[in-house]
Amino acid sequence: MASNAINRHEDLLLAIDALHACRTTDAIIETVRASARALAQADGIAIIRREDESVRYVAEDAVGPLWTGHAFPIETCISGLAILERKPIVIADVMLDPRVPHHLYRPTFVRSMAMFPFGIGAPVGAVGAYWTRTGATDAETLANLEMLSRTIGAMLYNLEDIHEARRQRAVLRSAWGAA
Template identity: 30%
Template sequence: MDEQRKGQGQPAAQDAPLSYQQALERLVEAVQALSLARDVSAIGRIVAAAARELIGAQGATVVLREGSACYFLEASAMPADWSAKRFALDSCISGRVIEQRTACAIEDVQADPRIAAESDVCRSVKSLAMVPVRSAEPLGAMAAYWRTQHHITPPEMRLLQALADATAVAMENIRVYRSLEERVRARTAELEASNRRLQHEVAERQRAEAAVRKLALTDSQTGLANRRGFFHDARQKLELAERHGLDCALLFVDVDGLKAVNDTHGHQAGDKLVGAAASVLQQTFRQSDVVGRIGGDEFAVLVVEGCDASAACSRVQQAVRRFNRHSELGFTLSLSIGVVPYSAGDALDLETLLDQADARMYRHKHAKRAARQCAPLAPAPAPLVKHL
């Protein structure tokens, strides 16, 4: 066989009719090619080439059924505009072959009264062989044409019918293949939609869990970390500082006179005083520091990296003075502070540091009270800093 012809799916010039053995070999080739076809256009090209070679026809085509009409799938021997035409099954020879499920061989097309709707063919076709594509419930018909009058033999009709039967199997394979493709696409789309829904649900759940965690670790009044949140974040910072050899400082801060403000001005005013203290602390320290409200009027701050305990206290007191200069609360914000410096290797846990800073804070508070009693106009003493 001509390898180039087989590669292109086109027949070589037919110098002599194929022997029966050669025809069978060519039929096997066509059947193999049809088994790999994935669309009807490919089937049309394969069948047209194979039919022309198998029986020495000069043109071949497949006619497919479409409801009560039929149309030419591949019409190399037909007028150019026939590929778009539809013919009623009861008005053409193709329809008769399809409906009656019987083959026909017409050696003189011009003299045959059954050729009516295809009258244009008479100008270019002299002989015609046509077989149904599948005997039971035909899908269409297969036709081979000759431009010169040709004696159509029974072996030629058998070869054409064998090719038509293989074509029927190929078309059924395409139907199944397309059905499977559609099912795969539908299932893929369904899985993708389910995956999107699942991702959305996971994201929603993660957001909800994050919100719950935030509520569990956040003081609702000030927006700072609550006691649990402070311990959670501060422990992590201390562990990080220990690994990297960083110095830290823990500040214990108490709001002075909160009870007196509550008693004199009401709890709403007391809440404002607590909020003012939280705002001052939040604005004084960096985002890398941990600031939390650990009690009603008590705050804690863990300062990490480049920390100078005395400087940290000084910054807080300066921020308090700036606040009071511009405050419209009607009462003064005052904070008592105890500070404990911490160096990597001190091996003190957070609870111990907090207890020590708490004790320093109370000493600072008592020192301020004593200073007011002894010299009301004297400035408050500096916060106490314990150096370990």
């Protein structure tokens, strides 16, 4: 048991290190897609972006297809609710929770889930972990997903700052050249 905890801690540190090396939003999404499933010991993982009043499933790694490429109204899905409420949502049995759009989950392998919003200030997306079994998710897994989502938010925030600094530098260079 202790070695499993150590391995999961190392997986989390590796994922965070990989995220720190990302220089684009797409790289962040791919890094999370490639690492989050093992980190959460999940049967599936999805990365979701907010798009105004909807959410779009942009990437996944799962034992069966989920919703990559599909968009849903923000108020009608768990990822959207996590984003709007600015807090994680953990569901031990998706078929017993009235917030879950059951018609979307019935054809999938998903029986339990955890959804973590990410972003500094207002969340701009969420990462979801899905399991084929019902039941509570262990505290270590939830803590790892929380740390991962916070790191994603920080990295996206930093990228935004970097892009803004580059835009300002280009404007200054342009103005300097015109003078």
